[in-house]
Structure formats: C-alpha cells, structure tokens
Amino acid sequence: MTIPFGASLIAAGDGGDIVDGKGGKGGSVSGVTSTGAVGKLSITAGKGGNATTSGKGGDGGSITA
DSSP states (O other), X not given: OEEOXXXXXXXXXXXXXXXXXXXXXXXXEEOOEESSOOSOOEEEOOOXXXXXXXXXXXXXXXXXX
C-alpha cells in the first residue's frame, strides 16, 4: 500500500464481538510505503473482538513492514 502525500492515519478495523463463541480477529496493516509524509503518520491495528458470555476473545491485529 502506498500512502498519498499528507496522509496522517492508517487504521485497521476491529474484530466483531459475539455472545458465545470466538470473537473476531482484529485487522492488520502491512507493506506500507509513505511518499513524503509532512507530519506524523499513525498506524493502528484493530483490537480483537470480545466474547461476552462464554468463549474466547479474538486475536488483536498486527503491524508489519
């Protein structure tokens, strides 16, 4: 992914919540190239979804080069 000039944020989505079972996985970000960032560039991975009654929460996302 190539980020255009002036972009300040890349944010992956969060995993879905579920009552019983396994929460969804958070989104990941990889392969980023910035072409002339002027200020700060924030990159965030998504959080894992929750299991509210029983089950297991989803894995959080990751950020890799």
